[in-house]
Amino acid sequence: MFQNVLREKGVIPRLTKLLELQRMSLWLRHDNAASAISTTIQAVTNMAINPVNNAQMEV
Numbered sequence: 001m002f003q004n005v006l007r008e009k010g011v012i013p014r015l016t017k018l019l020e021l022q023r024m025s026l027w028l029r030h031d032n033a034a035s036a037i038s039t040t041i042q043a044v045t046n047m048a049i050n051p052v053n054n055a056q057m058e059v
């Protein structure tokens with residue numbers, strides 16, 4: 001499963017940083033910022049469905 005590979009490579013903690021950067025882009029009114037945020041949120045939502053990923057996402 002692709003999500004397992006992403007989790008093993010340490011992608012999950014990086015999603016938080018990606019969302020922070022995209023939030024800044026939206027605040028600065030960069031082109032396509034809203035679309036990028038939506039895509040990242042969709043990825044986080046999809047990964048959170050997996051119980052192992054969900055445990056890693058808990059703060």
